[in-house]
Amino acid sequence: MKIAQVAPLREKVPPLNYGGIELVVSRLTDELVRRGHEVTLFASGDSETLATLEAVYPRALRLDPDVSDYDLYEMLELSQVYQRFAEFDVIHSHIGVMALPMASLVSTPTIHTLHGSFTPDTSKAFSYHQNQPYVSISDAQRKVDLNYVSTVYNGILTENYSFFERAEEPPYLAFLGRLSPEKGPQNAIAIAKKSGWTLKMAGKIDEVDTEFFAAEIAPHIDGEQIQYLGEVSHPQKVELMGKAAATLFPITWREPFGLVMIESMATGTPVIAMNLGSVPEVINDGVTGFVCENIDEMVEAIPKVLQLNRQVCREYVENKFTVTQMVNGYEAVYEKIIQQRIESNGRIHAAKIQY
Amino acid sequence: MKIAQVAPLREKVPPLNYGGIELVVSRLTDELVRRGHEVTLFASGDSETLATLEAVYPRALRLDPDVSDYDLYEMLELSQVYQRFAEFDVIHSHIGVMALPMASLVSTPTIHTLHGSFTPDTSKAFSYHQNQPYVSISDAQRKVDLNYVSTVYNGILTENYSFFERAEEPPYLAFLGRLSPEKGPQNAIAIAKKSGWTLKMAGKIDEVDTEFFAAEIAPHIDGEQIQYLGEVSHPQKVELMGKAAATLFPITWREPFGLVMIESMATGTPVIAMNLGSVPEVINDGVTGFVCENIDEMVEAIPKVLQLNRQVCREYVENKFTVTQMVNGYEAVYEKIIQQRIESNGRIHAAKIQY
DSSP states (O other): OEEEEEOOSSSOSSOSSSOHHHHHHHHHHHHHHHTTOEEEEEOOTTOOOSSEEEOSSSSOGGGOTTOOOHHHHHHHHHHHHHHTGGGOSEEEEOSOGGGHHHHTTSSSOEEEEEOSOOOHHHHHHHHHTTTSOEEESSGGGOOSOOOEEEEOOOOBOGGGSOOOSSOOSSOEEEEESOSSGGGOHHHHHHHHHHHTOEEEEEOOOOGGGHHHIIIIIGGGOOSSSEEEOOSOOHHHHHHHHHTSSEEEEOOSSOOSOOHHHHHHHHTTOOEEEESOTTHHHHSOBTTTEEEESSHHHHHHHHHHHTTSOHHHHHHHHHHHSBHHHHHHHHHHHHHHHHHHHHHHHSSSOOOOOOO | OEEEEEOOSSSOSSOSSSOHHHHHHHHHHHHHHHTTOEEEEEOOTTOOOSSEEEOSSSSOGGGOTTOOOHHHHHHHHHHHHHHTGGGOSEEEEOSOGGGHHHHTTSSSOEEEEEOSOOOHHHHHHHHHTTTSOEEESSGGGOOSOOOEEEEOOOOBOGGGSOOOSSOOSSOEEEEESOSSGGGOHHHHHHHHHHHTOEEEEEOOOOGGGHHHIIIIIGGGOOSSSEEEOOSOOHHHHHHHHHTSSEEEEOOSSOOSOOHHHHHHHHTTOOEEEESOTTHHHHSOBTTTEEEESSHHHHHHHHHHHTTSOHHHHHHHHHHHSBHHHHHHHHHHHHHHHHHHHHHHHSSSOOOOOOO
């Protein structure tokens, strides 16, 4: 199959540190190439991939102080993609709304993976193009009535996550993620204080969250019970999660997927999470963690989580959330959509318009 | 001819007060209808037009507190336009870069009028699509190498601008425009103070300019020599300009056109302007005003401007900057581009892609 993968340009593929979408695109693209597909990856020029790389800009936009309008470069990237539409059997966009108007003008089908949540403005744009084929990354994400062709869960390479047979002594709770209100580090602190457990937090602080961090998080950090380790590398993250008794996922928003949950379970560490968004789909409640309704339930889950089998957590991820399963899911979607398009149009490609 | 006109959505067409692009689109659209063309105007739903109105949103976006992402709605509007491309002989976009990726995917030609100036980011986007047909609104605007098919100056309906045979006594200078650094109200004040003349200013203060206004403009307003009349209606504007001895246009940026200059000359009032952007194309130097290199030259021009013939100023606009001439210019562009497209493709419309 000739496949175009279209990544955002903010981070390189794969990302240096944080960048969930770019990580998923990287794993998907490389595995598709390994399976024999002819893949062109549209991404920032510093990306590393097994596919043919096409870059509209030499660097990840976040690293370039000369660039102020990110959307404009992603629009240019989409121009590049769609002017070459006839070269591809399928275009897979990870960009969101911006690809919609172009996608509906060409005969090559575009699959749109929804990586984020809907805003009132983006809901209108998606609804206008509701017949385009969408992939949700959890069933919970389907808040707007669209033509969802499948849910394909994000997957990780489990070999990049060491398995930890037992939690470290003395035991502690882990929190990993952006230190932003929607990820709930404030809840993690409340849970630690109510339970008396040690909490080790790591993650980046976005500029928009500096006030929140200063007011709600920093005053509680004592380096003893409440520890903040800053931004950490992948190996540090794996160790921090893997040695924890439990990872907290005390979100306050409808997380569309939540990679941290599967990363933690892959290391053997169960997850205590708030019942929002994808959480009940990603955690096997009572087996690989606990799905809770409030902070008190999360506190009560701590002694119970110690009874869970860490090997089962690992196997659960291996059976459900690997790159292999993710790519199986997308391959099936591509085949289905191409078949549908051939049936409705009698061909995949329209004659190329000359200009 | 079947023509789609695509307006921005920030203001209605025509605009309530400020909104140069929306005013030009309104005049152009109505005159095209009067000449027998079949015109569809894509604009905000509160627009008033002789054409068939198609609106993706019921109100001008600026008036709607629920809308935060303007680009998204203009993208939706463009979706609407380009899904119907086969219904039109020509699409005329006043939106800027956002129309480019879609325009190059369909067989109906799009004419892009450049209403603004280039930024480093937009330059890249335009350059990528440099073969699209562009109309500049002054020759001076052509700072990026593109396929410019014509310069079509903006035009006004001179019947909406009363002619004033003589300036009011005691005489004063007028400044009209946004109170922002690039429009140069600070220079207007300097000119008034150096010359001892009275200055009457009117125009809106954008939110981004409130600090500038407070620091650079407000301290000089004394209600006597330096007067600020706030935002004014069209009749008030015409009177303010028409009764002035001269209108100042002391810009600090490369104005792509500058409607205020032709509005002032239409009332009979010559313009003293800084030599930037379109200024030497719009003013007949020494006849309908003076094109100056600095503030001192603008001060020295004041006694000279009193010698100019106000009737000549009026006739100059009537001969060069009316809606009639503007529409003549665009009609010629449409015909030329459609002809070119037929010659290169053998047809205007591609088969419509079904999906």
